Amino acid sequence: xxxxxxxxxxxxxxxxxxxxxxxxxxxxxxxxxxxxxxxxxxxxxxxxxxxxxxxxxxxxxxxxxxxxxxxxxxxxxxxxxxxxxxxxxxxxxxxxxxxxxxxxxxxxxxxxxxxxxxxxxxxxxxxxxxxxxxxxxxxxxxxxxxxxxxxxxxxxxxxxxxxxxxxxxxxxxxxxxxxxxxxxxxxxxxxxxxxxxxxxxxxxxxxxxxxxxxxxxxxxxxxxxxxxxxxxxxxxxxxxxxxxxxxxxxxxxxxxxxxxxxxxxxxxxxxxxxxxxxxxxxxxxxxxxxxxxxxxxxxxxxxxxxxxxxxxxxxxxxxxxxxxxxxxxxxxxxxxxxxxxxxxxxxxx
Numbered sequence: 001x002x003x004x005x006x007x008x009x010x011x012x013x014x015x016x017x018x019x020x021x022x023x024x025x026x027x028x029x030x031x032x033x034x035x036x037x038x039x040x041x042x043x044x045x046x047x048x049x050x051x052x053x054x055x056x057x058x059x060x061x062x063x064x065x066x067x068x069x070x071x072x073x074x075x076x077x078x079x080x081x082x083x084x085x086x087x088x089x090x091x092x093x094x095x096x097x098x099x100x101x102x103x104x105x106x107x108x109x110x111x112x113x114x115x116x117x118x119x120x121x122x123x124x125x126x127x128x129x130x131x132x133x134x135x136x137x138x139x140x141x142x143x144x145x146x147x148x149x150x151x152x153x154x155x156x157x158x159x160x161x162x163x164x165x166x167x168x169x170x171x172x173x174x175x176x177x178x179x180x181x182x183x184x185x186x187x188x189x190x191x192x193x194x195x196x197x198x199x200x201x202x203x204x205x206x207x208x209x210x211x212x213x214x215x216x217x218x219x220x221x222x223x224x225x226x227x228x229x230x231x232x233x234x235x236x237x238x239x240x241x242x243x244x245x246x247x248x249x250x251x252x253x254x255x256x257x258x259x260x261x262x263x264x265x266x267x268x269x270x271x272x273x274x275x276x277x278x279x280x281x282x283x284x285x286x287x288x289x290x291x292x293x294x295x296x297x298x299x300x301x302x303x304x305x306x307x308x309x310x311x312x313x314x315x316x317x318x319x320x321x322x323x324x325x326x327x328x329x330x331x332x333x334x335x336x337x338x339x340x341x342x343x344x345x346x347x348x349x
Contacts, residue, residue: 094159159245166243173235186297233269
C-alpha cells in the first residue's frame with residue numbers, strides 16, 4: 001500500500017498528541033494553517049518549542065508510566081507482617097522517584113543511559129531512610145548525589161520497579177528477569193506453557209528452601225529451560241533487594257507469623273553465552289557494554305507511544321536509524337524525538 005503524506009493539520013495533531021497529549025495550541029495551529037509546518041526547519045522549531053514548554057510534563061508522566069508500569073506500586077498487596085513499615089506515602093515516594101528521575105534525564109537532555117546507571121537519584125527523607133541512605137530532611141523530592149559505590153543508581157534499583165516485580169511477600173526472580181528482558185532489552189519472553197507449576201506451588205525440597213533451589217525444580221521441566229536460561233541469571237542479580245526494594249544480605253521467610261532470616265543471598269548469574277556476573281553492578285556493566293539493545297528498546301517504546309500502534313518488521317530500518325542517531329550524538333531523548341519526527345514514518349499515514 002502506498003504511504004500518504006500527512007496534511008499540515010494532521011501532522012500538527014499527531015505531534016501535539018505525541019508530546020502534549022492534547023490539541024495543538026495557537027502557534028502550532030498557525031503553522032498548520034499557513035502550511036509552513038510541512039517545512040523541515042519550521043517543524044524542527046516547533047518540536048524544539050514544544051519540548052521546552054510546561055505542557056511537556058504530561059509526556060514525562062505518561063510515557064515512562066506506560067513503558068515501565070511503575071505506577072502499579074500503589075496496588076501491590078504488600079504483606080504487613082513481612083514489611084510493617086511500608087505506608088501508602090512510601091509507595092507514593094517510590095513512584096515519584098522513578099517519575100522524577102525520568103523527568104530529570106529528559107529535561108536536562110542527559111544521556112538516556114543514566115536510566116541504567118547514574119551516581120544520583122531523587123529522594124526525600126522517608127525514601128532515603130527506607131533505602132538506608134544518609135539522612136535527608138523533609139518530604140519534598142530532590143536530586144541527591146549518591147554515596148560512592150552506592151547500589152541505588154539507575155531505575156532497576158528503584159523501589160517502584162523492585163516492588164512491582166515481587167509479590168508483596170517475596171522477590172520473584174523470574175518476574176524481575178522477564179521485566180529487564182522486555183522493558184530494558186526489548187526481547188520479551190513467551191508466556192510459560194499452560195501446564196507448568198507456578199513457582200509459588202513448587203513442592204519445597206526442604207523447609208525454607210532458597211529461591212534458587214525452588215527455581216531449579218521449576219526449571220527441571222524441559223519446556224521451561226531455554227527461556228529460563230535467559231531470564232533467571234538476570235533475576236538472580238537483583239536478589240540483593242527485597243520485595244519492597246530494600247538492600248538485604250539474607251533472604252527472609254515468615255515462620256509462625258514472624259519474619260526470620262534464612263539464607264545468605266546469592267546474586268551470581270551466568271548468561272547463555274557463558275558470561276557470568278554478580279549483582280546489579282555486574283548486570284549494569286553488561287547492559288552498558290551492549291547499550292544499543294537498551295537504545296533499541298527505548299526507540300521501540302517511543303515509536304509505539306508516538307504512533308499509537310505496535311512496531312512491525314517494516315519499522316526495522318527506521319529503528320536502526322534512530323538507534324544510530326542517538327548513539328552518534330548525545331543519547332538524549334530530545335535527539336531521539338527530533339529524529340523520529342523528521343522521519344517519513346512519522347509524517348505519513
